[in-house]
Amino acid sequence: MSLKLILFGLAAMATASTALAVDPWTTGGLNTPANHIVGLWRTQAAVGPCGSGQTPIQIRNTLQFHAGGTLVESVPPGIPRVEGLGTWKYNPDTRQWRLHLLFDWWLPDGSYDGYSTVDRKLLMSNDGKRIAGPVRSVRYAANGSVIAELCGHAVSTRQ
Structure with a gap:
């Protein structure tokens, strides 16, 4: 041969x-580099009123990033809101991701109580096991008016 x-x-x-x-x-x-984020991530975040410099609210959730730019957020039981649905985008120039999440709030009687949005800038560690960055969340009332704006930092670990 x-x-x-x-x-x-x-x-x-x-x-x-x-x-x-x-x-x-x-x-x-x-x-592709964009799809390096695809998978299951556990998140810990600390947020507080934007501009206050305080982050007393601790948040935990699980994020499932799907190929193509969508994601689902799972939350602990017992809170008056549903799982979040969202989208993500990758910027090849900065090698950063951006996440946008939306979820609804409900009153104990089952009536609608508004929604929240969450926006994160995501920087991945060199080993691909952590994503971290700033987080901003806005809580809206059922009529669409802003109730609160929270800012802070979040770290997610690949599962």
Whole structure:
């Protein structure tokens, strides 16, 4: 067998292996820098009134980032709000992600009590196991008026 044929065979196998590893039919997403965030993350955040410099409110949640730019947030039981639904975007120039999340609030009698939005800037650690950055949340009443604006910092760890 000629060296040229052996090298061609090895190159073909390497190409096929790489193609299969990032095949959207088997993995659900392309192997791109944007999709490095895809997966399950546990978050701890500390927030407080924007501009106060205080962050007395501790928040924990779980985030599931999906390929293509959507995410779902799971929250602990017993709080009067539902899971969050959101979107994320990646900026290849800054190598940062941005997250936008929305969730509804409900009164004990089941009536609607407004909604909140959460916006985060996400910087990933070199090992890909942590994302961290500033967080800003706005709480709206059922009539759409702003009730509160919270700011702080959040850290998420890959699960």
